[in-house]
Structure formats: structure tokens, C-alpha cells
Amino acid sequence: MEALGLLxxxxxxxxxxxxxxxxxxxxxxxxFVGVLPGLGGPNGVAILLPLTFTMDPTSAIVMxxxxxxxxxxxGAITSILFNIPGExxxxxxxxxxxxxxxxxxxxxxxxxxxxxxxxxxxxxxLLITFLAPMISxxxxxxxxPEFFSVYxxxxxxxxxxxxxxxxxxxxxxxxxxxxxxIGMDTVSGQLRMTFGxxxxxxxxxxxxxxxxxxxxxxxxxxxxERLALRGHAAGISLKVVLKVWRDLPKYWVxxxxxxxxxxxxxxxxxxxxxxxxxxxxxxxxxxKDPESFGKGRIEGVFAPETAAHASGTAALLPMLALxxxxxxxxxxxxxxxxxxxxxxxxxxxVEHKDFVWGLIASMYLGNVVGLVLxxxxxxxxASILRVPFAAVAPMIVVSxxxxxxxIQNAMFDIWLMLGFGVVGYVFKKIGIPxxxxxxxxxxxxxxxxxxxxxxxxxxxxxxxxxxxxLVGSITTLAIxxxxxxxxxxxxxxxxxxMRPAKAAR
Amino acid sequence: xxxxxQGCPDLLELAAVTPHNGTQQAWLDTAGPNQDIGMxxxxxxxxxxxALAAMLASAPAVAAWExxxxxxxxxxxxxxxxxxxxxxxxxxxxxxxxxxxxxxxVSLKGGASGAEALMYMKSSDGDANKVLIxxxxxxxxxxxxxxxxxxxxxxxxxxxxxxxxxxxDNAAGPKTVKDFIAAAKAAAAPFxxxxxxxxxxxxxxxxxxxxxTGAKFSYLPYKSGGxxxxxxxxxxxxxxxxxxxxxxxxxxxxxxxxxxxxDKERISYKTKVTATxxxxxxxxxxxxxxxxxxxxxxxxxxxGKVTAEQVxxxxxxxxxxxxxxxxxxxxxxxxxxxVFLTGKDMMKFLEExxxxxxxxxxQAGFVAx
Numbered sequence: 028m029e030a031l032g033l034l035x036x037x038x039x040x041x042x043x044x045x046x047x048x049x050x051x052x053x054x055x056x057x058x059f060v061g062v063l064p065g066l067g068g069p070n071g072v073a074i075l076l077p078l079t080f081t082m083d084p085t086s087a088i089v090m091x092x093x094x095x096x097x098x099x100x101x102g103a104i105t106s107i108l109f110n111i112p113g114e115x116x117x118x119x120x121x122x123x124x125x126x127x128x129x130x131x132x133x134x135x136x137x138x139x140x141x142x143x144x145x146x147x148x149x150x151x152x153l154l155i156t157f158l159a160p161m162i163s164x165x166x167x168x169x170x171x172p173e174f175f176s177v178y179x180x181x182x183x184x185x186x187x188x189x190x191x192x193x194x195x196x197x198x199x200x201x202x203x204x205x206x207x208x209i210g211m212d213t214v215s216g217q218l219r220m221t222f223g224x225x226x227x228x229x230x231x232x233x234x235x236x237x238x239x240x241x242x243x244x245x246x247x248x249x250x251x252e253r254l255a256l257r258g259h260a261a262g263i264s265l266k267v268v269l270k271v272w273r274d275l276p277k278y279w280v281x282x283x284x285x286x287x288x289x290x291x292x293x294x295x296x297x298x299x300x301x302x303x304x305x306x307x308x309x310x311x312x313x314x315k316d317p318e319s320f321g322k323g324r325i326e327g328v329f330a331p332e333t334a335a336h337a338s339g340t341a342a343l344l345p346m347l348a349l350x351x352x353x354x355x356x357x358x359x360x361x362x363x364x365x366x367x368x369x370x371x372x373x374x375x376x377v378e379h380k381d382f383v384w385g386l387i388a389s390m391y392l393g394n395v396v397g398l399v400l401x402x403x404x405x406x407x408x409a410s411i412l413r414v415p416f417a418a419v420a421p422m423i424v425v426s427x428x429x430x431x432x433x434i435q436n437a438m439f440d441i442w443l444m445l446g447f448g449v450v451g452y453v454f455k456k457i458g459i460p461x462x463x464x465x466x467x468x469x470x471x472x473x474x475x476x477x478x479x480x481x482x483x484x485x486x487x488x489x490x491x492x493x494x495x496x497l498v499g500s501i502t503t504l505a506i507x508x509x510x511x512x513x514x515x516x517x518x519x520x521x522x523x524x525m526r527p528a529k530a531a532r
Numbered sequence: 533x534x535x536x537x538q539g540c541p542d543l544l545e546l547a548a549v550t551p552h553n554g555t556q557q558a559w560l561d562t563a564g565p566n567q568d569i570g571m572x573x574x575x576x577x578x579x580x581x582x583a584l585a586a587m588l589a590s591a592p593a594v595a596a597w598e599x600x601x602x603x604x605x606x607x608x609x610x611x612x613x614x615x616x617x618x619x620x621x622x623x624x625x626x627x628x629x630x631x632x633x634x635x636x637x638v639s640l641k642g643g644a645s646g647a648e649a650l651m652y653m654k655s656s657d658g659d660a661n662k663v664l665i666x667x668x669x670x671x672x673x674x675x676x677x678x679x680x681x682x683x684x685x686x687x688x689x690x691x692x693x694x695x696x697x698x699x700x701d702n703a704a705g706p707k708t709v710k711d712f713i714a715a716a717k718a719a720a721a722p723f724x725x726x727x728x729x730x731x732x733x734x735x736x737x738x739x740x741x742x743x744x745t746g747a748k749f750s751y752l753p754y755k756s757g758g759x760x761x762x763x764x765x766x767x768x769x770x771x772x773x774x775x776x777x778x779x780x781x782x783x784x785x786x787x788x789x790x791x792x793x794x795d796k797e798r799i800s801y802k803t804k805v806t807a808t809x810x811x812x813x814x815x816x817x818x819x820x821x822x823x824x825x826x827x828x829x830x831x832x833x834x835x836g837k838v839t840a841e842q843v844x845x846x847x848x849x850x851x852x853x854x855x856x857x858x859x860x861x862x863x864x865x866x867x868x869x870x871v872f873l874t875g876k877d878m879m880k881f882l883e884e885x886x887x888x889x890x891x892x893x894x895q896a897g898f899v900a901x
Contacts, residue, residue, distance in 0.1 A: 081628070170768030171752070211644035214753050216676050216730030217900070218644065225651045229643025349762050361611065363620075372781025436639070480752050484724050484768075 030157050037384030041392060046089055049082075050389065053090040054397050057097015058404075062104050084367040085382055089389040091360060092343075096148070096393045099336055100401045103140035104408050107328075108133060109423055111242035116335035118237060118465055119303040123320060123327025130323050137405050138271040139328040143282065145398045147336030150286035151293060152390045155344050159376065166294050166345050171480035172491045176501035177292070178474035181301040181466065183509035188308040191460040193512075199459050203467025206231045207475075214479045226439035233469045235431045235440045236447050240461050242427045243448025246420055248455060268402055271325070278329050281310045285330045289337025294344055300469055304462065306334025312511075340390065347371050347383065597841035599634045599661050606639050606653060606664045608646030613756055614695070614777050616640060618830060618862070619665050622850075625858035631849055645729055647673055650681045656835040660842035663689070664833040668733055671889035675899045676731035683886070687834040688878050689846045692854060694869040695828040697737060697794040698814060700779050701771045702764055702787070709791050709820035712771070716747035725749040726760035726769035731898040733828055734760075737773045737794065739896040740824045764788055775828075776811065776867035792817035794826045799867050811867045826892075829885060830868070831878070847874050 041047075079087035106117040107124035120140060127136035169177075186196050209220045210230030221227040275282075285306035292302040310330035311320045320327050346357040349372070364371055369379055376383050431444040454461055485491035493499040507514065605622065609615040619638045626632050641649035646669045653664045670683040699709065706712040716723040727734025730753040738751045752769055754760045757778030763769050764779075765787045772779070773794070782788050784806050792815050793799055799811035817824055832850055834843060853859055854872050863870045873881055893899050 167762065167766035170763060170766060211647065211677070212730075213645070213755055214730055216645070216732065216735075216753070216898075218647075218677050218679075221644075225655070228651060229641075229648045370781050372785060374781060374785050435641075435643070476755070480754075483750055483752055486721060486750075 033380065033384045034156060034388060036380070037386075037388030038392075040085060040381055040385040041089065041388050046086055046389075049086055049090040050093045050393060050396060051400075053093025054097040054393065054400055057094040057099075057397075058101040058104075058401060059097075060094070061098035061101020062408075079363065084364075084369060085385040087363065087367065088360070088382065088386050089393075091363060092386060092389055093393045093397070095360070096390075096397045099148075099339055100141055100144055100397055103144065103332060104137065107136045107140060108408065109242065110245040111423065111427065112237055116300045116303040116331075116339065118241070118300070118462060119307040119331035119335070120328060121241060122307060122331075122462075123322070123324050126321070126323035127325070127328070132323065134267045134405055135271055135325065136328055137408065138268050138402065139325050140332045141398060141401045141405075142271060142275065143285075143329045143332040144336040145394055146282055147286055147289055147333035147338075148340045148390065148394050150333075151290050151337040151340035152387065152394070154290050154341060155390070156387060159344060159348065166349060168497055171477045171484060172494065172498045173501070175474060175477035175481055176492060176498050176505060177301075178470050178477060180501055180505040180508065181305060181470060182474070183505040184305055184308050185463050185466060187508040187511035188312045191458070195459050196463045199454070199461070200463040200467045203464040204471040204475075206236075207468050207471030213476055214483075226437065229435060229437075230472075231443065231468065232434055232440060233465070234434050235444050236468055237465055238427045238431050239444040239447025240451035240454075240465065242423065243445060244451025244455060246424060247448060247452045249416065249420070268405075274325070278326055280313075281326055281330050282333050284309060284313075285333035286337045289334035289339075290341045291338075292334075293338030293341025300335075300466070302338035303331040303335035304466060307331040343386075343390075347375055347386075597660075597839065597845050599632065599845075601661055602635045602637050603632065604637055604639045604662045606641055606649050606662055608641060608649035608664065608666065608669060610642040610756060611640055613642070613758075614775060614866070615665050615667065615830075617777070617866075618693075621858055621862045622665075622853055625853050625856045626849070628858065629852075629856050631852050631856075644679075645669070645673065645677070645732075647677065647679045647681070650679060653686055653833065653835050654681055658837040659835050660838045660846075662835055663846065666829070666831050666833050667695070668828045668885075668889055670833075671886050672732055672736075672893060672898075675890065675893050678900045683833070683882065685836050687836060687838050687843060688882060689832040689834055689843060689874065690850045691829055691831040691871055691873040691878055691881060692850055693830040693863060694871050695775050695777075695830055696799060696867060696869065697733065697773050697826055697828070698776055698779070699741075699771060699773055699791040699794070699817065699822075700764060700783075700788045701791055702767055703789050704767075705770060705789065707789065709815075709817065709822050712791060713745045713747050713822070716749065716770070717745075722748040722750045723770040724752055724768070726752050726754055726763050726772040727774075728755070728757045728760060729753050731893075731896075733826065734773050736892050736896050736898065737824065737826055739898075740826075740892070741822065743895075744822060744824055761788070777865075780805070780866070790814045792820045792822060794824055796825055800869075801864050801867055803864070827869070829881075831882075 079090060082090070102112070102117045103120055103124070106112045106120045107128050110121050110125040112118045112121055124136045124140060127133065182200065185200070186193060207230075209227055210218070211228070212219050218228070288306050288309065289302045292305070307320075307327065307330050310326055311317045314320065314326065342357050343360070346361055361371060369375060369382060427444065428441050431440045432438065434440060451461060454464070481491050485494075491498075492502045605619045607613075607615045607619045616638065623636045623638055626636050641652050649664060650670065650673065653662065656662050664686065666683070670681075673679050674681045699712075701712055706715045725734075725738045727738065729735070730751075735751055735753065738749050741747070742749060749771075752763075754763065757772075757774045760769070760772045760774055761779050761782050764772050765782050771791075776799070779788055779790075783790060786806065790809070794817050796816065796818070798816055799814065801811040804810050832846065834846060851872060851874075854870065860870075862868070890899075
């Protein structure tokens with residue numbers, strides 16, 4: 028096993044006190060930035076990048092990637108405790124994580140989130156370790172039609188498998204697509220819907236919308252209902268942790284499925300966000316009791332977190348092997364690599380073995396150390412819930428505002444965030460789901476570009492979406508998922524017809 | 533090459549953040565003590581000595597004005613693109629050689645294909661703590677997208693390099709420009725040409741290739757040069773006109789072929805980059821019978837209404853940057869043409885370059901009515 032030998036070499040590079048100290052520092056900083064909504068991994072890495080210029084590349088990337096792992100772990104904390112996703116892919120975690128926290132099971136939800144993050148990342152790291160060369164050639168198969176079919180699959184699975192009324196999902200998604208169109212259109216090079224305003228030039232930032240839609244609207248709702256954030260004593264962590272871990276094997280199918288989805292979407296630069304939503308929807312679809320999802324079911328935390336982290340980790344592979352960042356943080360790391368004179372590309376794995384395998388080894392170590400670190404601090408985080416709402420709410424609003432501002436250093440974004448807060452409040456009142464809206468906002472642009480590029484390339488022929496096995500099967504699967512409720516009921520009635528027939532015989 | 537948004541735009545918006553000033557300081561402070569203290573001390577002493585030596589050597593040239601807070605280097609493109617790489621090279625060169633007391637932070641403003649950065653600079657009149665790293669988008673974007681911007685409203689500091697364009701095809705594709713054009717003409721469906729953005733340098737070059745050869749291409753505007761490079765490797769396009777830096781790695785890996793360079797003369801670097809070729813081995817397009825030339829500036833601008841002392845400080849700073857080894861290595865690695873223009877020479881160059889770009893855009897039919 029050549030990979031194992033190289034990996035051992037990587038561990039040898041890492042196991043020095045200096046590197047291990049940097050690792051801990053990175054993780055703690057990462058958890059800290061992950062907890063602040065909006066600050067998140069990409070910003071943490073961006074802020075700390077200049078610090079690493081004087082380090083050697085291996086130490087630097089280890090520290091930066093540990094900030095990344097820390098932020099991944101930290102992002103789950105605010106989603107579960109306050110219904111404010113710290114990272115885009117934590118949105119799906121709020122669906123069941125927040126209800127669990129409200130029922131006083133915050134520690135359980137946090138443990139579940141951290142553990143599944145760990146499992147997801149581990150699955151992806153294993154994949155990177157053993158399949159790196161094969162995967163980069165798989166990613167090269169993706170042209171515009173393939174990309175579009177993946178986005179289509181994500182959208183369709185949402186409509187077909189979602190719990191909410193179909194028309195409401197479609198309304199929400201369309202509004203998101205509309206807003207995603209604001210700003211520069213890459214394909215025509217023209218500005219759209221900016222109405223001469225400089226603030227609209229950059230378009231609507233996805234994270235600003237998420238902070239407003241989820242965070243601010245939640246505060247509004249809580250204020251209206253005069254509720255405290257109903258958190259109770261989170262209990263002694265070790266017991267809860269062991270209880271959750273004992274139950275883990277029951278959910279092996281969910282964990283495996285989500286890891287698979289995550290790895291797949293991570294290496295096809297579809298992104299962690301799509302992965303977390305798909306992981307959640309599929310877990311619900313195949314559950315024996317889909318109705319209990321969204322009401323505080325632990326599986327609803329396992330599924331999206333595992334998928335998000337598997338894809339977040341797998342996203343580093345296309346970055347290293349192809350120079351295409353699969354996520355925002357990967358993009359910043361890419362900038363860093365170039366400063367250290369390491370050009371990501373097919374030759375990186377050959378010419379800089381020390382660096383690449385040091386990084387991969389740091390993924391293993393960083394995850395283990397990170398898991399221990401966050402689990403020991405669960406009681407501290409869960410105790411935030413015991414602080415009175417009146418004291419916590421202003422702090423949350425301020426932290427949301429800072430997060431929204433920091434994304435682009437724009438005052439306008441704070442107003443936008445507040446606007447989205449009101450929109451989120453109204454949507455929740457009239458029962459329009461927020462998730463399709465955010466999904467459309469984040470993927471809308473890319474889906475549109477991919478579709479139009481496919482059309483330019485194929486001269487307007489729709490057959491391009493069935494032009495080879497890969498794109499054809501994804502597109503077909505997308506359409507099947509879109510009409511799944513219809514197909515499901517047809518199959519249901521057919522089998523009902525069959526059964527009496529059998530009985531009669 | 534402009535990489536307005538690399539890879540995934542929305543995520544990159546999140547990435548496109550470098551909070552500055554207070555935040556930055558705070559982070560530096562928290563993280564500082566955690567580094568290896570001993571090493572840091574030694575390094576600082578060395579740095580201080582070097583700085584002192586530099587100060588003594590260049591004492592008469594030191595400008596009266598100096599930045600009083602961290603300097604923001606504004607990038608009109610996404611993370612990982614050529615502008616971003618250049619900005620980070622400068623950041624590292626300035627920091628390592630102690631060329632400035634205040635730290636330098638990279639601020640990514642790649643929204644709306646870089647228009648965001650232009651409008652940001654335009655609205656920062658008199659603020660000498662912001663420097664834009666500009667490329668030909670300053671001429672083209674106002675024409676194609678009707679952005680209310682004119683580079684004359686900013687203060688030119690210096691041109692720091694010129695970037696090349698190269699015609700690339702897949703390693704399995706035609707081997708010479710002649711074969712390539714012949715294959716493009718003979719193909720049933722037009723050849724697919726990948727590039728960055730619409731109605732920009734890559735698109736203009738494609739139109740000119742069509743006009744000169746009579747071959748037809750369908751131009752696919754990707755979000756970044758990196759994406760255009762991998763799409764070429766994956767055979768989703770037949771060719772692209774990427775800058776050397778954007779295709780460097782896939783070229784070294786033997787996945788693409790450099791057909792010709794769009795300049796009057798060959799690139800000067802003669803060190804082998806791939807197993808068999810150096811940059812200098814790529815013929816010019818004119819040699820190959822395709823008479824199209826285009827070079828792109830890389831220049832630094834301050835906002836409008838800054839004082840002469842402030843401009844003098846930055847002219848001096850970037851001149852020093854161009855003398856560092858970091859800059860020289862970067863130029864060679866990315867196959868950039870080292871150029872340093874400032875003052876009247878720069879103004880003359882900009883006016884001529886502006887005219888040239890405007891006429892190209894007009895001929896290509898990309899000027900918005």
C-alpha cells in the first residue's frame with residue numbers, strides 16, 4: 028500500500044510539538060469564529076492568512092486547515108442553540124437541531140452534530156487517502172451539462188421529497204432564483220436588476236440572507252411569543268455523549284448514505300450546501316417515520332452534518348488536484364498555497380509529497396483532536412441557553428450585524444439582513460419554507476450559468492442533457508425525484524391492486 | 533487574467549472578505565503570542581536590522597507621508613485569480629522585506645466581475661490607505677456594462693507588469709496553429725472556446741481570431757481562468773486563450789498544448805517549464821500566420837484627490853517591490869513582462885492603451901448602446 032506508507036510519512040512530518048501546538052491554536056480559533064454567525068471558516072482563514080507567511084508551508088497549512096475544522100465544528104453550535112446557521116451548510120442542521128434544543132436536549136443534539144461531523148470528515152479523508160488520483164480524473168468529466176444536471180437534481184429532490192406543500196416550495200424557490208439574478212450576469216456580461224445602485228452590484232449575498240432569514244426572524248418570533256430560549260440544564264456531558272454514541276450503530280444507514288452523498292458532491296464542485304440538504308431530504312424519505320422529522324429527531328441532525336462535513340472535506344481534493352476550490356474556505360487556502368509557491372495542479376501530488384501528505388495526515392489528527400475539544404466544551408456552550416432571553420437576544424442581534432457587515436464590509440448588508448429578517452418572519456407565519464429559498468439563492472446563479480453554457484455549446488439542443496451515461500443518469504434521476512410523489516402513489520395503488528388479485532388466487 | 537469569481541460564486545462571496553483595521557489588529561494580537569516566541573524574536577531582530585539598513589541606504593528617497601493605518605490592497609477579482617495572487621505576492625514581499633510600517637491587507641472585491649472594486653475605489657476619494665490592483669477591466673467594463681466609471685477619476689501610481697495571452701488547445705488536439713484553424717473550419721459544429729467572462733479580453737481575442745481566419749468559434753464564458761483551464765483538460769472545450777499563469781500547471785502536467793503567444797515577440801524566459809519546453813519556445817501567433825496581438829496591463833491606482841506626497845510614497849513603495857526577489861520570481865513563474873512605468877510615462881501609456889482597448893471593443897461590437 029503506497030498510500031499508507033506516504034500517510035505514515037505525513038504523520039512523521041506532523042508529530043512535532045510545534046505543529047501540534049499550532050494545531051490546537053488553530054482549532055480553538057476556528058471554533059471561536061465558527062460560533063459567530065457570519066464570521067465562519069472562510070473569514071477566519073482569510074484574517075489569519077498573513078500570519079502564516081513567515082511559517083513553512085506545512086505548518087502554515089496545518090494551522091489554517093485546523094481553523095477550518097474548528098469552524099466546521101463551531102458552525103453547528105449556533106444552528107442548534109439559536110436557530111442561526113453559522114455556515115451555509117448548517118442550515119439543514121437547524122431543522123431538527125433547534126427543536127431538540129428547545130426540548131432541552133441541546134447537549135444530545137450538539138454531541139450528535141459533532142460526532143457526525145467527525146464521521147463525515149473521516150469518510151472523506153479516507154476517500155482522499157486512497158482514491159486521490161482516480162477522483163481527480165472523475166471531476167474532469169464535469170462540463171456544463173453535468174454541472175447543470177447536478178444542480179437540477181438538488182432542486183428536484185427538494186420539490187419531490189420536501190415535507191411542505193409543493194406549491195409553497197416552488198414559490199419559495201422561485202423567489203430565491205429571482206434574487207440570485209441580481210448583479211453581473213457572467214454569460215452576457217451585463218448588469219441585471221441593479222437599478223443603478225452600487226450596493227446591488229455585488230448581488231444579494233447568500234450569507235447575509237441566511238443570517239436575516241433564520242437568525243433575525245427567530246428573534247422576532249421569540250419576542251412575539253414572549254418566550255425565553257427554552258434551554259434547560261444540559262446535563263453531564265459524558266453520560267449524554269455515551270448515550271448518543273451507544274445509539275449510533277442504529278443509524279448506520281443514514282450515516283453511510285450521507286457520507287456517500289457528501290463525498291460525491293464535494294469532489295464534483297457542487298458544494299457542501301447541496302450535500303447537507305440532500306442528506307437531510309433522503310434520510311427523511313427513507314425513514315419509517317418521516318413525519319417526526321423537523322420536530323427534534325436526532326437522525327435529522329446526523330444526516331445533514333455528516334453530508335456537509337464529508338463534502339467540505341472532500342472539496343479540498345479538487346482544490347489540490349485541479350486548482351478548483353470546492354468551497355469558500357478552500358478558495359482562501361488556494362490563495363495561501365500560491366503565496367507559499369505551491370501551485371495546485373496535477374503535479375502537486377508528485378512534486379510536493381511532504382506537503383500533501385502532511386496536510387492529509389493533519390486532517391486525521393485535526394479531526395480527532397477537534398472532536399475531543401468540542402465534546403469537552405459542550406456543557407459550556409449548552410449553558411448559554413440558561414442565560415435569560417432578554418440578555419442573550421441583543422447580543423445575538425449585534426453578533427448577526429457584525430457577521431453581515433464583515434462579509435463584504437458593507438453597511439448596506441446590515442439593512443439587507445434586517446429586511447430578510449422581516450421576510451423570514453412573514454414566511455414563517457404564512458408557512459412558506461425558507462430552505463428552498465436559500466438553496467435557490469446559493470445555487471441559482473451557478474445553475475443558470477451551467478444551463479446557458481450547455482445551450483451555447485450544444486447550439487440550443489436539449490438532448491445534451493442525455494448525451495452521455497453520466498449526465499443522462501443524473502438528469503433522469505432528477506426528473507424521477509421531481510415526480511416522486513406521483514410515482515410513489517402510482518406504485519402504491521398498483522401494488523394494492525396486485526394484492527387482492529393474489530389473495531383471490 | 534481577471535478571475536471575477538473563481539469556481540463557486542456565492543461561496544466565494546463569503547470568501548471575499550478580509551476584514552481590516554480593528555478586527556485585523558485584534559486577531560493579530562490574539563494569535564501572536566502563540567507562535568514560536570524564540571524564533572519570532574530572532575526573526576524580528578533580523579527584520580529590524582534589515583529595515584534599518586534599508587532606511588539608511590534610501591534615506592533621501594523617503595517620502596514625507598506614510599500610511600497611518602493598515603493599507604488595503606483592493607483586488608477586482610475573486611480568490612485565487614491572477615490579481616489575487618499578485619496582491620498576495622506584494623503583501624508577502626512588503627511584509628518580509630519590511631518595506632512599510634503598517635501592515636497590508638488584501639481586500640477581495642470581485643463582485644459584478646470586478647465592478648464592485650472600481651466603484652469602491654471611486655467612492656473612496658482622498659483615502660490614501662487604499663490601492664487598487666487594476667487590469668484592462670478599467671477600460672472594458674465601463675464600455676460593455678455601462679458602469680459609471682472612468683479610470684481618470686483615480687490616481688495612477690505605477691504600471692507594475694504586462695500580462696500575456698496564449699492560445700492553448702488540448703494535448704490531444706491539433707499540434708500547430710495552422711492545423712488548429714483548419715480543424716476549426718472543417719468541424720461540423722463550431723469549436724468551443726473557453727474564457728473568463730463575457731465581452732472581456734478573452735472574448736475580444738476570440739472575435740479577432742474569427743475575423744482574421746474566417747473560422748467560427750462558440751465562446752463559453754466561465755467564471756474564471758482556472759475553470760476555463762480544467763474545462764479544456766476535460767475536453768469540454770477545444771481551446772482557450774488563458775494567461776500563462778492560468779494554464780501553467782496543466783501545461784506542466786502535459787494536459788494542454790501552447791500553440792502561440794499573442795505578442796510581437798516571444799516570451800523571454802528560457803528556463804524549461806515543462807519537460808521539453810520553456811516559455812520562450814512558444815512561437816508568436818504572427819510567426820504562425822495569425823496576426824493578432826494583445827497585452828494586458830497590471831497597474832496600481834490610488835483613489836482620486838490624494839496629495840502628491842501620498843502618491844510619491846506609493847511610487848517609491850512599488851518601485852521597491854519590483855526590486856525584491858519575491859517579485860522577480862513571481863514574474864518569471866507566471867511569465868509576466870516586468871515593466872515599471874510611473875508619472876508622465878504611465879499617463880501616456882494609459883491614454884494610448886485606453887484608445888486601443890476602446891477601438892478593439894468597438895470593432896468586436898461589445899460596446900453597450
